Structure formats: structure tokens, C-alpha cells
Amino acid sequence: MSRPRPDRRSLLLAAGAAATAPGLAASAPAIHARRRRPVMVGSANALPGMQEQLPRMVDGLEPLDAAIEVVKVVEADPNDMSVGLGGLPDEDGVVTLDAACMHGPTHNAGSVGAIQGTLHPSEVARLVMERTDHCMLVGEGASRFAREYGHPEVDLLTPRAREVWLRWKEGMSERDDRLQPAKPKKSGQLYRYMGEELTLEQLLTTHRITGTIHCSALSLEGELACCTTTSGLSFKIPGRIGDSPVIGAGLYCDQEAGSAGGTGRGESAILSCASFLCVELMRGGMAPKDAGMTVLRRVTEQAQRGAAWQPELVREDGLPAFNLQLYLLSPGGEVAGVELYGTHAFAVADEDGARHEQLDALHG
Numbered sequence: 585m586s587r588p589r590p591d592r593r594s595l596l597l598a599a600g601a602a603a604t605a606p607g608l609a610a611s612a613p614a615i616h617a618r619r620r621r622p623v624m625v626g627s628a629n630a631l632p633g634m635q636e637q638l639p640r641m642v643d644g645l646e647p648l649d650a651a652i653e654v655v656k657v658v659e660a661d662p663n664d665m666s667v668g669l670g671g672l673p674d675e676d677g678v679v680t681l682d683a684a685c686m687h688g689p690t691h692n693a694g695s696v697g698a699i700q701g702t703l704h705p706s707e708v709a710r711l712v713m714e715r716t717d718h719c720m721l722v723g724e725g726a727s728r729f730a731r732e733y734g735h736p737e738v739d740l741l742t743p744r745a746r747e748v749w750l751r752w753k754e755g756m757s758e759r760d761d762r763l764q765p766a767k768p769k770k771s772g773q774l775y776r777y778m779g780e781e782l783t784l785e786q787l788l789t790t791h792r793i794t795g796t797i798h799c800s801a802l803s804l805e806g807e808l809a810c811c812t813t814t815s816g817l818s819f820k821i822p823g824r825i826g827d828s829p830v831i832g833a834g835l836y837c838d839q840e841a842g843s844a845g846g847t848g849r850g851e852s853a854i855l856s857c858a859s860f861l862c863v864e865l866m867r868g869g870m871a872p873k874d875a876g877m878t879v880l881r882r883v884t885e886q887a888q889r890g891a892a893w894q895p896e897l898v899r900e901d902g903l904p905a906f907n908l909q910l911y912l913l914s915p916g917g918e919v920a921g922v923e924l925y926g927t928h929a930f931a932v933a934d935e936d937g938a939r940h941e942q943l944d945a946l947h948g
């Protein structure tokens with residue numbers, strides 16, 4: 585049974601009714617003061633999509649439409665190896681995707697995990713939200729659901745992603761029968777990963793490859809929504825689902841408190857309920873940056889405790905051996921982007937246009 589989303593008039597009526605009912609006002613959808621411009625925040629690779637969608641938001645595009653349109657640009661880009669088409673596969677060479685979206689005014693969400701052969705998992709996540717009574721579909725069921733709703737089966741493993749996967753397999757073990765090329769070809773070819781251009785060697789050696797796109801959006805009307813989509817951890821164990829489709833981990837949105845999402849080590853975002861915690865801290869009155877830093881401190885403590893059984897979770901200096909980025913947006917339009925380490929960028933779009941800014945790093 586399809587349930588149409590409430591229109592803006594019903595939401596306003598609901599807000600008004602709740603405001604007059606004692607004890608209910610706190611749970612009513614808050615419609616915040618109109619801003620001169622809408623606001624979006626997200627991972628660095630969201631910039632091209634934000635540039636396209638900002639003018640449409642100024643013309644009244646709803647934030648869920650905007651957030652999904654922003655991430656779809658990267659889902660469909662065969663040259664970005666962190667999301668959708670061209671994303672790096674699991675250890676068997678199969679590309680599986682995770683995505684979720686959340687809508688502030690109705691506090692509803694949908695997600696798909698380990699979906700295969702689907703170009704736009706973000707749209708399928710929205711179908712789960714709007715056309716089912718469920719929040720999450722995974723694996724074969726999610727793929728079949730996508731086909732039912734007209735998402736054609738596509739081969740997501742591009743020749744470039746297959747090449748990187750094979751090089752990873754060849755370099756994996758000294759005890760199997762695969763050999764690395766005697767003279768690795770230096771083609772000078774660059775591989776786009778999370779907005780950065782890397783050589784194959786950098787891609788395979790600098791870090792365990794992760795990558796995702798997140799976008800949180802606040803409309804002119806003060807409505808919040810968000811979306812996160814990814815091919816997940818490269819060369820993961822088949823069946824692994826990261827934080828991106830987990831509501832409260834890879835994204836969360838509450839009309840009264842704010843919106844947040846993450847990229848980086850998904851397990852750390854799941855274990856800390858990172859996005860939910862960001863939003864709840866904003867609900868408590870924290871500024872987005874303070875909320876994000878508080879969550880990263882929690883993630884650091886949890887990694888240090890986890891190192892008791894998994895020593896590789898921390899570096900020699902006792903700090904996390906992985907990175908996590910968080911993007912936060914308050915209902916009033918204040919944004920922040922924070923990370924454990926580094927000088928990476930995040931994307932912001934507001935009255936000053938769409939641009940990259942530097943994330944604030946907790947550990948420098």
C-alpha cells in the first residue's frame with residue numbers, strides 16, 4: 585500500500601495542533617524560521633551535486649530530493665571508486681552497495697544494505713521509506729525489490745575497479761599462487777577516490793580504502809533531510825554492511841535537533857551510534873562543531889578500549905589507527921565538518937555558494 589508523504593500544509597497543521605496540545609509540543613515537527621538561502625553540508629565529493637542542486641533548492645526543491653540528487657551524481661560516476669558504479673568490490677570481486685535516507689518532517693527513514701547491480705541505491709532506500717512499512721532491506725531481497733520498482737540490473741564493476749581488485753588480490757598473501765606483475769606498469773593513470781586523485785600504488789598502500797558520500801540538507805522552509813550512499817569498505821568480507829545504511833550510525837536526522845552523517849571507518853560509527861549522538865548533542869544545545877568533536881572523543885575512547893582485543897585499532901601513540909569524518913547541520917543552518925585526523929575537505933552550500941572547507945581535526 586502506498587502512503588503519500590504528508591504535504592506541507594498538513595505538516596504545518598500538525599505542528600499547530602501539537603503546539604496547542606499540552607505536553608505534545610516538544611514532539612511536533614518544528615518548522616524553523618525561513619532563511620534567505622537553503623543550506624547543505626556533506627563529504628567533499630558532494631560538491632558537484634551541491635553546485636547543481638543549490639539553485640533548485642533556492643527555487644523550493646525539497647531537502648530529501650536535493651540530498652538524493654546530490655549523491656546520485658557520484659553513484660553514477662564510473663570514475664569515483666568509493667560509491668556506486670565503479671565502486672571497489674568485496675573480496676570476491678562483487679560490488680555491493682549500502683545507502684539510506686531520512687526525512688526530518690515525518691521522521692521516517694529507509695535503507696538498503698549489500699544491494700547488488702543497482703545504479704541508484706539511494707533511490708531504492710527512498711522507496712523502502714515511502715513504499716513499505718519497513719526501514720531496511722538487505723541483500724537479495726533489496727536487489728529484487730529494486731527490480732520490482734523498475735531499477736534495471738547493471739554491471740557495477742568497471743574495468744578500472746576490477747584492475748584494482750586484482751592488484752589487491754595479487755598483493756594479499758605470500759602463501760597463495762597469485763603473482764604480482766614483475767614490472768608494475770606505471771601508466772600514470774590516476775584513480776578518483778573521495779574527491780582525491782591517487783595513483784594505483786597510493787590507492788593500494790596508503791590506507792584501507794573506504795569512501796562514501798553524505799549530504800544533509802535544510803530547505804528554505806526549514807525542513808531537514810539527509811542521504812548517505814557507498815560501496816563500503818573495499819575488499820570487505822562478502823555480506824559486510826557498514827554504517828551508511830544503519831540509521832543513527834551513517835546518518836540521522838531529527839527535524840527539531842539537526843542532521844548528521846559520517847564517512848570513514850563504518851564500524852566506529854556503528855559502535856558509537858555516531859550520527860544519532862551528533863544530533864542528540866545538538867538537541868541538548870551544543871553547537872555542531874562541539875557535538876562532532878564530542879562524538880570523535882567518544883570514538884577515540886572506544887577504539888582504545890577495543891584495542892584490548894584488536895591492537896591494530898590504535899597506533900603506537902594510542903590514538904585511533906583509522907579516520908572518521910562527521911558532517912553536522914543544525915535546524916538553524918549552522919554547519920560543521922570534523923574528523924579524527926588530517927586536513928581533508930568537506931562540502932558546504934549556503935548563501936555564499938557551494939564550496940569546499942577544511943574539516944576540523946580532533947587529533948591534528
Ligand code: ASP
Pocket residue numbers: 793794795796814815816817825826827828846847848849850851
Ligand atoms: N563508512 C563506509 C563504510 O564503512 C566507508 C567510508 O565512508 O569510507 O562502509
